[in-house]
Amino acid sequence: xxxYRYEIAGSVLSGRVEIGGAKNAVxxxxxxxxxxxxxxxxxxxxxxxDIDVAxxxxxxxxxxxxxxxxxxxxxxxDAMYTNIPQELTSKCRATLAFLGASLGRFGEADIAFxxxxxxxxxxxxxxxxxxxxxxxxxxxxxxxxxxxxxLDSVLQLSYPSVGVTENILIMAAASHxxxxxxxxxxxxxxxxxxxxxxxxxxxxxxxxxxxxxxxxRDMIECQAHITVIxxxxxxxxxxxxxxxxxxxxxVAKCNPRDIRRxxxxxxxxxxxxxxxEDTVHVIKGLLDKQLNTxxxxxxxxxxxxxxxxxxxxxxxxxxxxxxxxxxxxADTVFPYRYMLAEELSKMGAKIHKRTGxxxxxxxxxxxxxxxxxxxxxxxxxxxxxxxxxxxxxxxEPGTVSNVYDEGYIKRGYENISxxxxxxxxxVSVKLLK
Ligand code: EPZ
Numbered sequence: 184x185x186x187y188r189y190e191i192a193g194s195v196l197s198g199r200v201e202i203g204g205a206k207n208a209v210x211x212x213x214x215x216x217x218x219x220x221x222x223x224x225x226x227x228x229x230x231x232x233d234i235d236v237a238x239x240x241x242x243x244x245x246x247x248x249x250x251x252x253x254x255x256x257x258x259x260x261d262a263m264y265t266n267i268p269q270e271l272t273s274k275c276r277a278t279l280a281f282l283g284a285s286l287g288r289f290g291e292a293d294i295a296f297x298x299x300x301x302x303x304x305x306x307x308x309x310x311x312x313x314x315x316x317x318x319x320x321x322x323x324x325x326x327x328x329x330x331x332x333x334l335d336s337v338l339q340l341s342y343p344s345v346g347v348t349e350n351i352l353i354m355a356a357a358s359h360x361x362x363x364x365x366x367x368x369x370x371x372x373x374x375x376x377x378x379x380x381x382x383x384x385x386x387x388x389x390x391x392x393x394x395x396x397x398x399x400r401d402m403i404e405c406q407a408h409i410t411v412i413x414x415x416x417x418x419x420x421x422x423x424x425x426x427x428x429x430x431x432x433x434v435a436k437c438n439p440r441d442i443r444r445x446x447x448x449x450x451x452x453x454x455x456x457x458x459x460e461d462t463v464h465v466i467k468g469l470l471d472k473q474l475n476t477x478x479x480x481x482x483x484x485x486x487x488x489x490x491x492x493x494x495x496x497x498x499x500x501x502x503x504x505x506x507x508x509x510x511x512x513a514d515t516v517f518p519y520r521y522m523l524a525e526e527l528s529k530m531g532a533k534i535h536k537r538t539g540x541x542x543x544x545x546x547x548x549x550x551x552x553x554x555x556x557x558x559x560x561x562x563x564x565x566x567x568x569x570x571x572x573x574x575x576x577x578x579e580p581g582t583v584s585n586v587y588d589e590g591y592i593k594r595g596y597e598n599i600s601x602x603x604x605x606x607x608x609x610v611s612v613k614l615l616k
Contacts, residue, residue, distance in 0.1 A: 186616050187593070189586040189600065191575035192609035193553065195470065196429035200602050202418045202437040203229035204253070204411035206595050207277070208372040211349040212379045212409060213237040214280035216257040217244055218287045218357045219383050220404035225255040227411040229597040232590060236275045240267055244285070260404075262288060266326065269295035275594070276305055276346070282327065283350035286319070287357030287399075291330040301563045303519030309347045313338055317351070317362070333358040340366040343393070343484045348373055356385040356399040364395045370485040371412055371441045379409040415441040416491045417596060418463065420569050422446075423495050424603070425465035426454050426474075427502060428577040432465045432606060439463050444488045448477060448496070452503070469502060469552050469577075476504045481513040490516035494523045494566040497541065498574040501532040502552045505545040513540040522563035523570050530554035530574055530584070554578045562588035565595040572599065576608050587615075 204227035214237065216223040228234060228250065238255070241248050243265050247258040264285070272278045272295045285292035296307065307327065314321045318334040321327065333354060340347060348368040353376075355362040367373070369391050377390035383403045389395040418437035425432030426449055439446065439458045446463065450456060452474040455467035468474070477500070482490040493514050504510040514520050518539035528534060531554055535542040548555065556578040562568030568591045575584035592599060600610040 184589040185614060187588045187590065187612050188615050189572060189588060189592070189610060189612045190583060191572055191586065192583045193556065193578035193580040194428060194576050194608045195580065196425055196576065196603070196606045196608055197431045198606035199433040199435055200421050200606050201435050202413045202421070203227070203597050205372055205375070205414040206231055206233055207345070208375040208411050209234055210237050210275070210277035211280040211353065211372070211376045212411070213241060213255065213257070214284040215353045215356065215376065215379055217241065217246065217259050217262055217281070217284040218353065218403050219407055220260050220402070221406055223257045223259070223379075223407045223409070225257070225409050225411060226253070228253050228255045229414065231594060231597055233275045233277065233594045236271055236278065240271050240278060240281055243267070243271070264289040264291060266293040267295065272297045279307065279310060279346050280349050280353060282310070282329065283353035286329055287354045290332060293326050293328045295326045301522055302517040309340065309342060309344050310350055313340070313347050313351055317354070333360050333362065335360045335362070337363040338365065340364065342366070343368040345370055345373065348395070349376055352376060352380060352387075352395070352397055355397045356380040356383065357401065357403060358399045359401050361396065361398045364397070365393065367393055367395045368484065369393060371415060371438070375409070375412045379407065382407040382409055412441070413437045413461075416489070416566070418442055419445050419492045420495055420573070420596070421602070422449070422463050422465060423499055424573045424576060424608070426468035427499050427573055428470065429465055429468055429606070430470055434463045434465070436461055437463060444486065445492055445496075448480060448488065451475065452477060469499075474503045476500070476508040476510050478509075479511045479513070481515060483515050490514050490520060491566050493520060494570040495573065497523055497534075497543070498527060498532070498554070498570055498577065500543045501527055501534065501546060501554070502577060504543045510543045511540055512543060515539065523567040526560050526563075526567070526571055527554075527574055529557040529560060530578070556582035556584040558583070558585045560584060560586045562586050562591050565591045568592040569596060569599065572603070572610060576603070576610070
């Protein structure tokens with residue numbers, strides 16, 4: 184893994200930043216292109232290392248893939264069956280979607296268990312349960328091997344898992360059976376995937392709701408076109424930065440409807456935020472007014488407050504909470520997703536971790552809304568790394584922090600240092616090894 188050092192000085196942000204395509208929408212769509220014996224055209228694709236991994240897997244299946252100017256073209260006409268190697272599945276959990284894609288295309292799949300990560304255990308039991316429920320033959324040793332043909336089924340998911348919902352949709356799209364998914368995930372990325380699958384001829388009702396009915400078709404060979412939705416987590420990152428240490432920050436090319444819960448929380452804090460069709464404009468945040476501390480924020484499946492925004496709002500809560508007005512930040516999706524707390528405590532934050540929640544009581548230094556810079560911050564995961572950049576921007580102007588990162592940030596953020604620099608953020612990155 185490469186090691187990067189981000190150098191960030193306390194800054195005041197202002198200006199306009201544009202949001203890219205959603206990583207978590209592109210990844211399942213790329214897997215699903217394996218189903219199409221024709222050519223798939225995917226637009227608004229960000230340049231991210233996770234995308235590169237998915238493209239490597241498509242090439243391992245003998246697909247012809249080009250990726251330039253934020254577009255990917257996949258010709259899967261000559262795709263051939265292969266096992267999906269550990270060195271690729273260990274890099275990115277989303278490669279699990281290739282299990283459904285390989286099964287849909289070839290009637291068989293063999294994928295190494297995806298790596299766990301610092302968010303906590305990343306089991307695949309619900310994926311396996313779904314495969315059994317669909318009448319498929321599943322063998323697990325050091326890989327997951329699946330074969331067979333889907334049957335008409337009604338699946339009641341025990342939890343609205345994003346990855347499980349995606350896997351079922353992808354394998355069902357290439358079968359002429361009808362699959363009903365109950366308690367399906369409702370994330371916008373699921374709707375984007377369903378739009379692509381519909382492009383290839385699948386018949387889908389209920390995308391974005393808890394009950395999805397999909398009827399696929401055996402032979403898929405077409406020219407399919409799909410535009411990836413804006414990345415709601417990237418948008419949340421720059422909006423929260425604007426609230427923490429900005430004056431008049433405009434986040435453009437995003438979809439405000441996908442981040443309603445965050446915008447509601449920020450407005451309840453007292454932030455002045457204008458919203459148009461594809462732009463969120465942070466007029467006044469912490470630099471211009473006293474903000475109210477939310478007593479309790481809990482991350483749950485969409486449309487609730489998303490777990491991926493939990494690390495991003497933690498530094499903001501540190502700046503506005505106090506012993507007398509604490510904030511509790513809970514996460515029901517990833518109850519162990521609090522590695523960030525130790526790093527923020529190096530910057531003066533007071534955070535008491537519990538399983539599934541953090542009690543935030545402000546900063547060691549009273550009477551300030553700025554963190555103390557630190558030269559030895561460690562990024563433990565993708566969103567935690569971005570959160571440390573936000574906290575470092577919200578230090579006294581001119582003081583400098585360093586974030587050491589093993590490539591997590593580049594997995595989910597295209598040009599984060601350039602984008603922050605465009606709006607007054609003093610951020611630079613250096614490859615150390
Ligand atoms: C997707 O992960 C996203 N990743 C995650 O974003 C996101 O945090 C998560 O959904 C929740 O929204 C991608 O889309 C690539 P889940 P996924 O299956 O599909 C448990 C990021 O930063 N579970 O909805 O893995 C699981 O452990 C990443 O971009 C099982 O127990 O999420 C977790 O507690 C981080 N068994 C919960 O369900 C299973 O078989 C939610 O997982 C599957 C999941």
